Amino acid sequence: ETGVTQSPTHLIKTRGQQVTLRCSSQSGHNTVSWYQQALGQGPQFIFQYYREEENGRGNFPPRFSGLQFPNYSSELNVNALELDDSALYLCAGEMDSLVDTQYFGPGTRLTVL
Amino acid sequence: DQQVKQNSPSLSVQEGRISILNCDYTNSMFDYFLWYKKYPAEGPTFLISISSIKDKNEDGRFTVFLNKSAKHLSLHIVPSQPGDSAVYFCAASGEDAGNMLTFGGGTRLMVKP
Numbered sequence: 443e444t445g446v447t448q449s450p451t452h453l454i455k456t457r458g459q460q461v462t463l464r465c466s467s468q469s470g471h472n473t474v475s476w477y478q479q480a481l482g483q484g485p486q487f488i489f490q491y492y493r494e495e496e497n498g499r500g501n502f503p504p505r506f507s508g509l510q511f512p513n514y515s516s517e518l519n520v521n522a523l524e525l526d527d528s529a530l531y532l533c534a535g536e537m538d539s540l541v542d543t544q545y546f547g548p549g550t551r552l553t554v555l
Numbered sequence: 556d557q558q559v560k561q562n563s564p565s566l567s568v569q570e571g572r573i574s575i576l577n578c579d580y581t582n583s584m585f586d587y588f589l590w591y592k593k594y595p596a597e598g599p600t601f602l603i604s605i606s607s608i609k610d611k612n613e614d615g616r617f618t619v620f621l622n623k624s625a626k627h628l629s630l631h632i633v634p635s636q637p638g639d640s641a642v643y644f645c646a647a648s649g650e651d652a653g654n655m656l657t658f659g660g661g662t663r664l665m666v667k668p
Binding site: 475482483485490498500534543 | 559561598604656658659
């Protein structure tokens with residue numbers, strides 16, 4: 443039990459649509475990171491938020507955006523969906539005292555048709 | 556440009572024997588390395604980590620070895636158990652990357668009874 447939950451579990455969208463994925467982390471997880479895991483690959487870092495401010499970004503276009511809220515929840519928004527956006531999206535919470543030991547949620551499986 | 560590579564996509568081991576999972580990296584700025592285990596329909600869970608100032612870290616049946624000159628790390632599981640069957644990811648982080656995690660592509664370990 444990692445204390446990190448994600449919703450929805452699965453989602454199907456069509457190309458060009460917009461999607462919002464949600465993550466709920468436990469108290470004390472001041473840092474949240476989002477990852478994209480394509481089939482057969484390892485997770486790829488999208489961005490990280492620390493106390494509601496973006497704290498780092500991977501090689502993803504601006505149509506991937508995020509928000510972090512004071513109640514330790516966060517969102518990943520993707521605009522203008524493309525077929526290649528089909529993947530498992532993982533969020534991970536991290537406590538200040540345990541830097542680099544991230545607790546992952548189960549992920550949201552996004553399929554873009 | 557894959558900075559963290561796991562060259563074996565799968566590994567099959569008999570119960571009770573040793574499992575050795577390998578990982579190579581190219582970025583010499585990485586200074587902290589982690590192994591995660593992932594079961595289907597779950598997020599990756601933290602297994603063990605090692606700082607670049609050490610060459611070995613042990614936790615029960617799991618030992619991680621780091622060879623900085625070769626930019627290589629390995630995870631040893633001994634004795635292997637059927638419940639260890641999962642996908643294993645190595646990950647690396649460094650201060651120049653804002654402590655974001657860079658993952659390898661994963662190795663699927665199957666432990667046969």
